[in-house]
Every structure is written in structure tokens, then in C-alpha cells.
Amino acid sequence: MQPSEFFKPGLAVVTAWLLAEQFRDPKFPGGMISLAIFGLGAAILILQPDYGQLLLLTAIWGTVFFIAGWNWGWIAGLGAFVGGVVLFGYRFAPHFKSRIDRFLSPETQDTYQVDMAIETISGGGVLGHDFSNAPSMKTHLADAHTDFV
Numbered sequence: 203m204q205p206s207e208f209f210k211p212g213l214a215v216v217t218a219w220l221l222a223e224q225f226r227d228p229k230f231p232g233g234m235i236s237l238a239i240f241g242l243g244a245a246i247l248i249l250q251p252d253y254g255q256l257l258l259l260t261a262i263w264g265t266v267f268f269i270a271g272w273n274w275g276w277i278a279g280l281g282a283f284v285g286g287v288v289l290f291g292y293r294f295a296p297h298f299k300s301r302i303d304r305f306l307s308p309e310t311q312d313t314y315q316v317d318m319a320i321e322t323i324s325g326g327g328v329l330g331h332d333f334s335n336a337p338s339m340k341t342h343l344a345d346a347h348t349d350f351v
Contacts, residue, residue, distance in 0.1 A: 206252070208241070209259070210255075210259055213243060213259065213262060214263075214265075216236070216239065217236040217239070217263060219241070220232035221233065221236065222270075222273075225270070226243070228289050233267075240259070240260075243259055244256055244259065244260070249345070250297075253288075253295065254289060256285065257284065258318050260283065263280075264284075
């Protein structure tokens with residue numbers, strides 16, 4: 203369990219509260235406080251680096267802003283930020299680049315993890331596996347603790 207698992211819903215609730223307070227009192231800097239909290243979380247995730255969690259955090263934060271009715275300039279800026287993070291990760295993080303390349307052209311890359319997950323899911327049939335008698339494909343997955351749990 204990562205701390206970001208608690209931070210994500212906490213950020214959503216705090217951001218919603220801050221934006222509601224700013225809506226109630228336009229002098230209250232709810233959006234800026236929320237941006238600062240998001241920026242702190244984003245900086246920590248970039249330093250790890252954990253771009254997947256960063257994209258999830260950004261999507262949560264952006265969704266709250268969108269629902270709160272913020273203008274399209276902020277939303278466009280958020281989209282540009284996400285695009286910048288993806289480009290930065292693709293350029294400077296080999297693991298991130300490898301995952302994107304394997305997603306875009308699976309026939310040219312090693313897709314063992316995905317292939318085993320598909321085989322496991324399709325092997326279950328309509329009713330799934332009987333766990334008491336079925337062999338566990340989990341022992342064949344290289345990263346069973348992360349993807350496709």
C-alpha cells in the first residue's frame with residue numbers, strides 16, 4: 203500500500219472543499235491552495251519517478267476542477283501539463299518509453315506479462331476457475347505483485 207493511495211482520495215475531497223469555499227467566498231484562494239497541494243504531490247511522484255500515479259493524480263484533480271465548473275483555460279493548461287509529463291517521461295524514463303512502445307506496437311516488443319494475463323483470463327471461461335483445483339497462473343507472471351493482480 204503506497205501513501206499515494208491515501209493521498210488521491212484525500213486530494214479529491216480537499217480540492218472539492220476548497221473550490222466550494224472559493225465559490226462561496228470569491229476572495230478565498232481555494233484554487234491556488236489546491237494547486238499548491240497538487241504541485242507538492244506531483245513533485246514527490248516525479249522524484250520517485252512514478253508517472254502512472256502522477257497521471258492518475260492529475261486526472262482526479264482535473265476532474266474535480268472540471269465538475270466545479272472552472273474555465274476552459276485552466277482545463278487546457280492541465281491538458282498541456284499532462285502532455286508535457288507524458289513527453290518528459292517518454293524522453294527521460296526508459297521504462298516509461300518501453301511500456302508506451304509495447305502498447306503501441308505489441309508485435310515488435312516483449313509482451314510476456316500481457317500475454318500471460320490474457321491467457322489467464324481467457325482460460326477461466328464464462329464461469330471462471332475453480333480455485334481449489336485450478337493451477338495458478340500467478341506463479342508464471344513476472345510482476346504478479348504489480349500488474350494484473
